[in-house]
Amino acid sequence: MITIKNQHFTPDASGVLFWENKEILLVADVHFGKIAHFRKFGSAVPSAAIIANFQKLDEAIKxxxxxxxxxxxxxxxxxYNQEFELFECWVQQQNCSILLIKGNHDxxxxxxxxxxxxxxxxHLIIGDFYLTHKPEHKPGYFTLCGHxxxxxxxxxxxxxxxxxPCFYQxxxxxxxxxxxxFTGLYLVEPKANESVYVCAQQEVIRVQ
Incomplete structure (x- = not known):
């Protein structure tokens, strides 16, 4: 668990972050449509990978x-491609409210x-937290983001x-x-007083 400004967050090995106090599940950079986009232009990406993202989301919500x-x-x-249609059907099956902080690919x-x-x-402000897509310093707030x-x-x-993949604080x-x-990684090198929490199969491990 990560505690920030008296709020408790649980990083999950799937890449989601659960905000315990607010009962909010945060997810960054799903990139629905990317696999179908690659397949359209001849990349040999298995179609089963499209369903994998939905299954991971279902597991996290459960x-x-x-x-x-x-x-x-x-x-x-x-x-727009076929994955958008699948997403629309998926949304209709959910019981929680869903919000998108718009990113540069949306x-x-x-x-x-x-x-x-x-x-x-x-973007969205909740208490002392600023939710946005790209990393950004917002005076007086702690930023939660992806990108x-x-x-x-x-x-x-x-x-x-x-x-x-990791959570980078x-x-x-x-x-x-x-x-x-198929989203790729940008390798980070944490400085002093920064933290990295790597997603290793079924657990999240803080790197000292």
């Missing part, structure tokens, strides 16, 4: 039973958001290297890992 689900941007990757026409009954905002797709390289004694901000499949 585990934490949130009152609200907030996507911290880049919910979608490109223009370029689909606003009519889709309206049709999917999805509330969309450029960076943070990862960390664990190195072994035999020069082995294992790259894993820098000064006055916590950056969530990318939730989606």
């Amino acid at each position: 585990k934490y039973n949130p009152r609200k689900l907030i996507f911290l941007g880049d919910l979608f990757h490109s223009d 370029v689909v026409h606003p009519s889709f958001f309206k049709k999917a009954n999805l509330e969309v905002l450029p 960076l797709h943070p990862g960390y390289a664990l190195r072994g004694l035999g020069k082995q290297k294992l790259k894993l 820098a000064k006055n901000q916590l950056i969530l890992p990318a939730f989606g499949t």
Whole structure:
């Protein structure tokens, strides 16, 4: 558990962050549509990978039973394709309210958001916290965001290297890992007084 400004957050190995006090599930950078986009242009990505993102979301919602689900941007990757239709059906099956903090990849026409009954905002303030897509220093607030797709390289004694997604806590901000499949990693090198929590299979481990 991570405690920030007297609020308790549980980072999950799936990449989601559960805000205990508010019963809010935070998810960053799902990039729905990316797999279908790759397949459309000839990339040999298995179609089963499309369903994997939905299954991961279902598992996280079942585990934490949130009152609200907030996507911290880049919910979608490109223009409209079949994954958007799947998402619209998925939304209709959920019991919690759903909100999107719009990211730079969320370029689909606003009519889709309206049709999917999805509330969309450029950013959101909840108490002492500023929720946005890109890392940003907001005076007086602690930022919760995504965009960076943070990862960390664990190195072994035999020069082995294992790259894993991570939660990256820098000064006055916590950056969530990318939730989606095939999103890539931006390796971070934490400075003094910064923390990294790597997502290792079924657990989250703080790197000292």
